[in-house]
Amino acid sequence: MNQNQKSQAELLYEAQQRKIRQFRTNVALTWIVLLGVLVYLFSGPIRLDTDFIQRNSLFIATGVIDTLKISFLSITLAIFLALLAALGRLSTFPPVYALSTFYVSLIRGTPLYLQIFFFFLALPQLNIVLPGLVAGVFALGLNYGAYMSETFRAGLASVGRGQREAAIALGMTPGQTMRRIILPQALRFAIPPMGNDFISMTKDSALVSATGFVHEIMWRATRVGRAELNNLEALIVAAVFYWMMTLILTFFQSRLESRLAKGDR
Amino acid sequence: MAPIVKITNLDKYFGRLHVIKNISLEIQPRQVVCLIGRSGSGKSTLLRCINFLEEPSHGTIEVDGIKVEGGEKGREHRQQVHDLRLKTGMVFQEFNLFPHMSVLQNVIEGPVTVKGMDRNQAIALAEENLDSVGMLFKKDEYPNRLSGGQKQRIAIARALTMQPKVMLFDEPTSALDPELIGEVLNVMKKVAKDGMTMLVVTHEMGFAREVADRVIVMADGELIEDAKPEELFRNPKDPRTKALIDRYRTGEG
Numbered sequence: 274m275n276q277n278q279k280s281q282a283e284l285l286y287e288a289q290q291r292k293i294r295q296f297r298t299n300v301a302l303t304w305i306v307l308l309g310v311l312v313y314l315f316s317g318p319i320r321l322d323t324d325f326i327q328r329n330s331l332f333i334a335t336g337v338i339d340t341l342k343i344s345f346l347s348i349t350l351a352i353f354l355a356l357l358a359a360l361g362r363l364s365t366f367p368p369v370y371a372l373s374t375f376y377v378s379l380i381r382g383t384p385l386y387l388q389i390f391f392f393f394l395a396l397p398q399l400n401i402v403l404p405g406l407v408a409g410v411f412a413l414g415l416n417y418g419a420y421m422s423e424t425f426r427a428g429l430a431s432v433g434r435g436q437r438e439a440a441i442a443l444g445m446t447p448g449q450t451m452r453r454i455i456l457p458q459a460l461r462f463a464i465p466p467m468g469n470d471f472i473s474m475t476k477d478s479a480l481v482s483a484t485g486f487v488h489e490i491m492w493r494a495t496r497v498g499r500a501e502l503n504n505l506e507a508l509i510v511a512a513v514f515y516w517m518m519t520l521i522l523t524f525f526q527s528r529l530e531s532r533l534a535k536g537d538r
Numbered sequence: 539m540a541p542i543v544k545i546t547n548l549d550k551y552f553g554r555l556h557v558i559k560n561i562s563l564e565i566q567p568r569q570v571v572c573l574i575g576r577s578g579s580g581k582s583t584l585l586r587c588i589n590f591l592e593e594p595s596h597g598t599i600e601v602d603g604i605k606v607e608g609g610e611k612g613r614e615h616r617q618q619v620h621d622l623r624l625k626t627g628m629v630f631q632e633f634n635l636f637p638h639m640s641v642l643q644n645v646i647e648g649p650v651t652v653k654g655m656d657r658n659q660a661i662a663l664a665e666e667n668l669d670s671v672g673m674l675f676k677k678d679e680y681p682n683r684l685s686g687g688q689k690q691r692i693a694i695a696r697a698l699t700m701q702p703k704v705m706l707f708d709e710p711t712s713a714l715d716p717e718l719i720g721e722v723l724n725v726m727k728k729v730a731k732d733g734m735t736m737l738v739v740t741h742e743m744g745f746a747r748e749v750a751d752r753v754i755v756m757a758d759g760e761l762i763e764d765a766k767p768e769e770l771f772r773n774p775k776d777p778r779t780k781a782l783i784d785r786y787r788t789g790e791g
Contacts, residue, residue, distance in 0.1 A: 433634075435632050435634040436634060438591055438634065439630065439635075439636070440636075441591060441623070442591060442623060442630075443651075443696075443697075443700060444620060444623040444624050444652040445648075445651060446620075449651055453647065457638045458636075
């Protein structure tokens with residue numbers, strides 16, 4: 274009787290596992306089919322200039338370096354600004370609170386594309402001429418900082434009131450409580466969304482190419498594409514590199530996420 | 539003997555709600571005082587006013603010679619409140635261990651960060667206290683992997699490692715599964731036996747009867763009765779106390 278029950282539970286479990294495996298297999302098969310359709314389209318019905326692709330792939334691929342460089346610098350600035358804005362939002366001192374909400378409102382209320390052009394094209398009119406990379410980093414960093422401040426704010430809010438009370442009861446000052454107890458927990462909460470933001474920034478950095486001073490993937494692709502009237506091929510190559518980069522970063526992101534989830538520490 | 543805790547004319551308002559109504563109370567060193575009352579009677583608020591987790595609206599709190607006026611502001615007041623908090627240890631209903639720190643880190647955090655104690659010295663003290671609550675074997679574990687009873691015992695060790703003069707317990711067993719309450723109460727008995735002054739907000743009448751030197755009953759923001767447990771349980775003077783005790787009796791029976 275007992276053994277019978279156990280095997281029944283096992284049977285149910287196996288059936289469940291089979292179902293999950295089947296689903297995954299079907300999803301993978303569909304992906305392969307879709308990829309196959311794409312490859313077929315561009316090899317048969319749509320004729321691509323393979324000679325152009327061979328000659329220019331390396332040139333476009335080199336843009337990955339600048340794309341990652343601008344994304345990395347921008348996300349660093351964004352994290353810094355987001356943290357300040359999120360902490361400012363907690364302030365009971367009106368000017369600090371106002372500065373924080375003003376910044377977030379202004380940046381979120383205007384397009385990223387406009388902000389990028391503002392730094393490249395509008396500032397020179399005021400005799401402020403920034404190097405291309407610097408202006409790009411300022412624009413992207415300011416923009417992402419405003420959005421990420423909401424992530425940080427949620428992180429700070431996720432730390433329960435009891436944590437603060439326990440720290441205060443031990444005699445910690447507000448500064449110690451923030452540094453030692455609240456922030457470490459809030460940041461852990463904010464790391465996975467920050468990873469997502471970094472990945473989406475690697476793609477938004479393409480907007481910076483419009484100004485023509487940062488030689489990242491998109492700039493290189495449009496340059497060779499226009500020069501030889503092979504925009505189709507150039508953009509496909511650029512898309513492949515962006516996509517591969519995203520896949521690789523997403524892989525690391527999900528590994529980081531599962532590691533954070535496991536120990537909850 | 540001079541009282542170690544002296545509360546004088548304490549008032550606390552939440553907005554227009556008058557939660558603590560002109561309470562005065564003295565506790566002698568080594569006394570164990572249980573504070574009972576229906577929920578909403580103000581007993582937790584009274585406890586939280588003692589270490590200024592709630593700022594009293596009026597009145598004074600004095601713990602081991604540190605005297606603080608409620609409702610004041612400024613640098614001097616903040617310093618006084620800080621000194622007062624070093625005299626008190628607190629144990630919460632929800633444990634409030636720091637989840638990003640190991641058990642040992644939780645316990646040494648206060649002494650090292652707040653008191654500037656030497657790390658090795660803090661570890662020695664922490665291990666001694668963890669041992670006395672029976673949790674030394676989990677010192678490298680993280681709080682999420684522990685039971686509620688284990689967490690609360692560690693929270694007690696954490697508060698004790700600050701070497702306070704008075705321990706405040708805010709319904710320390712109310713969030714626990716019934717089978718885990720005993721281990722926490724046993725640790726509290728041990729702390730009481732070691733001579734700690736304790737103020738315990740609780741619903742555990744058995745603990746109050748067995749361990750407390752005094753039981754104080756609160757209702758509607760006032761202290762309505764203050765007596766030795768055997769007296770109070772046998773012969774409650776106020777009808778509200780009688781109703782409270784009867785409720786627990788029927789609950790137990």
